Amino acid sequence: MKKILIEIFKFGIRNADPYGLVIKHMELFNNKLYVRSKNKKFTVDLQNYNNVIVVGAGKASGKMAYAIEKVLKDKIDIGLVAVKSIYLKPFKKIKQIVAGHPVPNENSQRAALQIFDLVRNADKKTLVIGLISGGGSSLLCLPKDISLKSKIRLTEKYLKSGVDIFKLNRIRKKISLIKGGKLARLILPATSLNFILSDVVGDDISTIASGLTDYQDDRIKNIIVGNNSSGLKGCEQKAKKLGFETLVINKPITGPVNEAAEYFFNLAKNKMQKRKTFNRPLCIIAGGETTVKVRGSGSGGRCQEMVLGLLNMIRQSGSEFNRVSFLSCGTDGIDGLTQYAGAYFDDKILKKIKTIKWNMDKYLDNNDSNTALKKINALIKTGPTGTNVGDIHLLIIK
Numbered sequence: 001m002k003k004i005l006i007e008i009f010k011f012g013i014r015n016a017d018p019y020g021l022v023i024k025h026m027e028l029f030n031n032k033l034y035v036r037s038k039n040k041k042f043t044v045d046l047q048n049y050n051n052v053i054v055v056g057a058g059k060a061s062g063k064m065a066y067a068i069e070k071v072l073k074d075k076i077d078i079g080l081v082a083v084k085s086i087y088l089k090p091f092k093k094i095k096q097i098v099a100g101h102p103v104p105n106e107n108s109q110r111a112a113l114q115i116f117d118l119v120r121n122a123d124k125k126t127l128v129i130g131l132i133s134g135g136g137s138s139l140l141c142l143p144k145d146i147s148l149k150s151k152i153r154l155t156e157k158y159l160k161s162g163v164d165i166f167k168l169n170r171i172r173k174k175i176s177l178i179k180g181g182k183l184a185r186l187i188l189p190a191t192s193l194n195f196i197l198s199d200v201v202g203d204d205i206s207t208i209a210s211g212l213t214d215y216q217d218d219r220i221k222n223i224i225v226g227n228n229s230s231g232l233k234g235c236e237q238k239a240k241k242l243g244f245e246t247l248v249i250n251k252p253i254t255g256p257v258n259e260a261a262e263y264f265f266n267l268a269k270n271k272m273q274k275r276k277t278f279n280r281p282l283c284i285i286a287g288g289e290t291t292v293k294v295r296g297s298g299s300g301g302r303c304q305e306m307v308l309g310l311l312n313m314i315r316q317s318g319s320e321f322n323r324v325s326f327l328s329c330g331t332d333g334i335d336g337l338t339q340y341a342g343a344y345f346d347d348k349i350l351k352k353i354k355t356i357k358w359n360m361d362k363y364l365d366n367n368d369s370n371t372a373l374k375k376i377n378a379l380i381k382t383g384p385t386g387t388n389v390g391d392i393h394l395l396i397i398k
Contacts, residue, residue, distance in 0.1 A: 001346035005327040005394055006380060008238045008283065013331055013382075015234025016389045018060035018133065021226040022067035022195050033072075035193070037223045044193060046075055050125040054079030054094050055115045055183075057140035058133025058209055059101070059332050059388040060197045062087050065094045065131055068195075080118060081131055082111035082139040084332075087386045102337075103155050104141035104148070112142035112178055119183075122190035130183075130192060134199025134388040135332070136209025137169060142177040151175065162256070162293030165200060169210040180206070181215035192220040198227040199331075199388045201252040201288055228252065228287040228390040231331050235285045235392060244283035244396070252288030253393060257302050260290045261309035264395060265317075268324045271397045275323065284395040292336075298368020301336025303328040303391055307343035307378065308369040312360040315353050322347045325396040333385040336370075341382040342391075343373045352376045 027034045033044040046052070052075055054068055061081040069076065069091050079094035084101045097114070099107040119128055143151045154175075158168050173180030184192055194213045196205065203224050206214040213222055232248055239246045253260050271282060290302045300308075306328040314321045329335065329342030345353075353360075353376065363372035373379050 001325040001396065002344060004242060005325060005344050005396065008235050008242070008394055009327055009329055009392055010382070011238035012231040012235035012392050013385050013387060015237070016226050016230040016331060016387045018063035018197050018226070018387050019067045021197065021230065022064050023071065025195065025223060025225045026071055028071050035223060037225070040223065042221070044127065044191070046127070048125070049127040049191070051077050052127045052129065053077060053118055053122065054081070054129045054131065055118060056081040056131030057111065057136035057212070058131070058197070059084050059135035060133035060386060061131045061136070062096055063386045064133065064195060064197065065091060065096070068129060068131065069094060078118065080111065080114050082108065082136070084135055084139060085384045087384065099139040101135050101138040102159060103152055104138045106148065108139055108141035109148050112140045115140070116142065116178065116186065119187045119190070122187055124189050126190035128187045128190050128192050130194035130213050132194055132209045132212055133197040134208065136212060137172050137179065140178065140209070140212070144175050144177045146175050160294035162291045164291050165289065166207055169207050172210045176210065179210035179212060181211055181213065184213040184215035184217070184220050188217060188219060190219070194222045195225050196222055197387070197389065198224055199289070199390045201254055203227050226389060231389045231392050232285050232287050235394065239283040239285065243280055245278055245280045247282060247284045249284065249286035253286050253290060254288050255290060257290040257292050257305045258309055261306050261313060264310055264326065264393065265313045268321065268395060268397065269319065272321065272323065275397055278397070282397045286393045287390055289390045292367065294367050296366030296368060298363065298366040298371060299338055300367055300369035301330070301338055301342070303330055303335040303342030304338070304340065304369035304373055304379070305364065305367065307345060308360060308364060308372050311345055311353055312364060314350065315360065322350055323398040327380070327394040328391065329380055330391050331385060332388040333382040338370050339381060340370065340379045342380050343378045344380055345378055349376055349378050
């Protein structure tokens, strides 16, 4: 079942590919850029501008930049994006800077300063295209009334506390010279056209990358090109092709990871009792972003902790779950500070946990899900995907 789980998950990632999503939302014809989204359609006449500048930050900004260069080609004058990893060869006009994530570093500040310099003198005859995605809060860092070292320590503290992304980014905005719409205000009086890939529940522009372009002005246009639903739709399409009945949980999975694990435990138990009513195996698809309060010194991430927590509940319950398989992975391919996207279990791993001698609670208490899951070969490694639309969870009942 591992192969099937990964196949479904990877199709979800493909459906949330930043390159394809940006291309889908724009078209260039006769020097006019036609932009479309779910609720907006408008035209940008490039003949009205003397300069086109591209800036951006986020885990997906590299692939987004590739799409923009593919469409606009030499119409771009200069550009810079802050990325976590360089997935593609160097671009012709847009420079990539590898910066720090989830904690900012000197390159995060360097990238912010260079973007600051690129747009600070932009005038009415300048078009600034922004490419924004999750991770941009860390990859672009220009502290206000605080040193970079202090900002790093503060970020580490809040990340370990289990605070949700909305509260964390509110704090980030208060101590930044570019977050909270300040970048957009700096760009004015130029036109600001921003393509945004959302990793945030509800697609709140003020929260994605800490709201770099969240400012109300007719010259500023923010377009959401994709989100967690993009990934879930891809998973649903693939699961149906593989012969599954599907159920998409529309309510995002948020809050403490242990509560999310309990939700899936109860959901699996409920569906197991009703499985005779299924015509085919059932694939339940969900997404969102949970939180982890770091108490210990172990290695892991929210997706790995979700899987280990669920396995622990199954083991302690004594109930039979041999028809259940589960996957929890981050769409960016990186869970926590590990090199893994997340983890899974199927009937083979459920058999393994019946015979293990070690205590799962011990690993959960130390936030060491990575070590525990490595022991039972339950980790999933994809490498960086170049996208970021939150987490995907797959629950299969045979």
